[in-house]
Every structure is written in C-alpha cells, then in structure tokens.
Amino acid sequence: MFNNEIDLAENKLLLLYTLRELKIPVSRKILTEIILQSSYLNYFILQQYISELEASGFVDNTKEDNQAKLAINKSGRKVLSYFENRISPETKKLIDDFIQKNIDKIKEEISVTADYTIENSSNYTVSLKATENKITLIDIKISVATQKQAKDLCNNWKNNSSQLYNNIINILTKDH
Incomplete structure (x- = not known):
C-alpha cells in the first residue's frame, strides 16, 4: 500500500x-x-x-x-x-x-477550435475559430444538414486551419 x-x-x-x-x-x-x-x-x-x-x-x-x-x-x-x-x-x-x-x-x-451542436434532427451548427495571442482572427458559425458534414468541417478546420483561413481572406478581399 x-x-x-x-x-x-x-x-x-x-x-x-x-x-x-x-x-x-x-x-x-x-x-x-x-x-x-x-x-x-x-x-x-x-x-x-x-x-x-x-x-x-x-x-x-x-x-x-x-x-x-x-x-x-x-x-x-x-x-x-x-x-x-x-x-x-x-x-x-x-x-x-x-x-x-x-x-x-x-x-x-490551443489557438484553433472546432465544435458543433445539434439544433434539431436536420440542422447542426458548426463553430470554427482561430485565435493568436488572445486575438480572434476568425470566428465562423455555419449551419449544415448532417452530422457527417459537421464532423468533416471540424476535422478539416483542425487539420488545415492556416490554409483555410488564408483562402477565406483571399476570397473575401478579392476584387470581382
């Protein structure tokens, strides 16, 4: 003992x-x-x-x-x-x-979080966030229809957050 x-x-x-x-x-x-x-x-x-x-x-x-x-x-x-x-x-x-x-x-x-909640049987809210030195770089909430989509979004964000963040910034700042 x-x-x-x-x-x-x-x-x-x-x-x-x-x-x-x-x-x-x-x-x-x-x-x-x-x-x-x-x-x-x-x-x-x-x-x-x-x-x-x-x-x-x-x-x-x-x-x-x-x-x-x-x-x-x-x-x-x-x-x-x-x-x-x-x-x-x-x-x-x-x-x-x-x-x-x-x-x-x-x-x-620590600086990249991804999670989802079930709103009802056909709606999931996915929360994706990236922070750096306690400053929020991006905070996105997306509604999807299936749990598989929600899980895929979370996994993709966790594995590719830097690239996805840069793509989003480029798309949003691009002149059409």
Whole structure:
C-alpha cells in the first residue's frame, strides 16, 4: 500500500511538472495526450489525478474561448518545488522531449477550435475559430444538414486551419 501512495504522489508531481513546463494553459485532452505518450499511466487513473489536483487547489481550471483549460497555479508550483526531485530524470526527459517536439502543434491546437451542436434532427451548427495571442482572427458559425458534414468541417478546420483561413481572406478581399 505504501508503494501505491508513493506512485500516486509521483504521478501527480509529474502532472504538475508537465503543466509547468508547457508554460501555457492547456485542455485536459492535450495534457492527457502528453502524459499517455510519455509515461505508463492509464487513462482513467490519469483523469482521476487531474481532478484530484484541481480539487486540492494545485491546478486551476479556467474557461478560455468556451473551452476548459488547465494550468498549474502558485500552490502547485510551490509543492512541485519541494518535491520535484522525486520525478526521475528519465521521466522528465521524456516529457521535455515530447513538449519540445510538439510545442508548435500544441499551440496550434490551443489557438484553433472546432465544435458543433445539434439544433434539431436536420440542422447542426458548426463553430470554427482561430485565435493568436488572445486575438480572434476568425470566428465562423455555419449551419449544415448532417452530422457527417459537421464532423468533416471540424476535422478539416483542425487539420488545415492556416490554409483555410488564408483562402477565406483571399476570397473575401478579392476584387470581382
């Protein structure tokens, strides 16, 4: 039982370390991807740890652009400073390497959002948004007839937002 408590504490410290190293608030999804690809935690335990860190007051959960974002707070930084040496250098290196390799993708995911809501059985509203340094570059709402169209729009926006943004600007500023 004592080893389980040590593992639990080290895993929570790993989450705090990851949030500190990211230096930007991130969604639960992004944090989960980083941890699952860099350690041996299982998904459900990881979600429990995130919730416990929030409940303990070490991680803030804020809303940005209608999306929940997680960030380490002052209390979390203080705890991490006391116990960071309990995280193995190998694990830190895995996290650091993953962040370094994927920071541009992480930042892009943060600045590009795509979601849809069901209005009724034959109408879906798709919301596409891109922001940069907290400035909204584009915010589009489109009504489509099927869930497949809504999903396709969201996926295309997430995968090609820069190109689509440039195309929209070019079309709208083009003289006919």
